[in-house]
Amino acid sequence: MTQTDTKTRILDCAEQMFARAGFHSTSLRKLTQLADANLASVNYHFGSKEALLQAVIERRLLPLNKIRHKKIEEIITQAREQERPPAAADLLQAFVVPTLEFRNSSPGAQDFIALIGRSLSEPDETVRHCFLSLALPIFQFLFEGLRQALPQIPAAILLARLQFIMGTMSHVMCMGNLNAFQKPDFPEALEQNVLMDQMLKFIQAGLEAPL
Amino acid sequence: MTQTDTKTRILDCAEQMFARAGFHSTSLRKLTQLADANLASVNYHFGSKEALLQAVIERRLLPLNKIRHKKIEEIITQAREQERPPAAADLLQAFVVPTLEFRNSSPGAQDFIALIGRSLSEPDETVRHCFLSLALPIFQFLFEGLRQALPQIPAAILLARLQFIMGTMSHVMCMGNLNAFQKPDFPEALEQNVLMDQMLKFIQAGLEAPL
């Protein structure tokens, strides 16, 4: 065993490469080379390339989801104690802010967030499912909270709006501070914190848009 | 020459397969098999797989962008004649509505819209650039219109909001009516028209969110 064991090194490299080049464009040869591991070690430790992806996502998403779940739960119980419905803005923040904090917690986390941001619109069924199966419970929990917060909005419409929010988020998470529209006569990209603050304002306004 | 010529058949099949399985997951062998063409014909007609993608995108995006450009221009000149700034909602509609109409114009167009929806968050640099280079001018034109419509919003923030809008749109375009969160105890997906109407309301509200 070296400083970090083979399995962890593979996970770290996979996270980075899957995020930056995409799952299918990442070859196990390059990956194991970068991770200073043998080509066959991926199969040994994880079983297959897809199982590696699953492991990469699980490693970070399960803890993150626990935090998000707890925060959302706090908002809901706090509101119930005060015998009022939870505020939609609070619920959104409880979901988004931990994601952002997590994202800034380590370099690998940033890659990871980009990875899951993309997973939502992944063409490949299996890859998308790999992410969705782990993410659905927290989406559902957030949705239930929002139902209480905004009972005047029909459930189907609220769900659609939640999807819009996920679209916005996943796009921002993918791009990071890299502005896709960057051109000479375009304004400079916003500072990261400001961008995230603006995103929250954007999705809050959209969520509560007039019917 | 058969009913449709080889080049068109290849374009049609590529559009469908790139959209549904992704660019890298689509092999030229399966593609040419489906298009009832020879493996080498892609290289003969287009030069390479990437050039084929470029051709697929150009074929539909150039005409669509012309329509969008014209509509946006109409809104702007109309506003100028009445010596008032254009309305942000009108500009957004001028951009979004032709996209939706186009999307419903043919089955292939639906695949195409999904394809470009995904292109915005494509990990592969070359694929993303292939789309962005064709889409940037119309983004920029829309941005200029929005600048006039909402002069009170700082340019950098407005640009960020335009990015959020593109994120929402691309997500919806990718998914189509397929609800990613579909689960037993979730509400039914909205009808297509209602979904699009809701999307417009969402992005309009987000765009004009309080600073």
Added chain:
DNA sequence: GTCTATACGATGATAGAC
């Protein structure tokens, strides 16, 4: 000009011997 058949070199994931 179009299309076909076939070959090439590279790379894919995986499995079995060590």
Added chain:
DNA sequence: GTCTATCATCGTATAGAC
């Protein structure tokens, strides 16, 4: 755990038939 072999498949190039 590693090394190496294996075999499928990839995108592309080319030579020649219609």
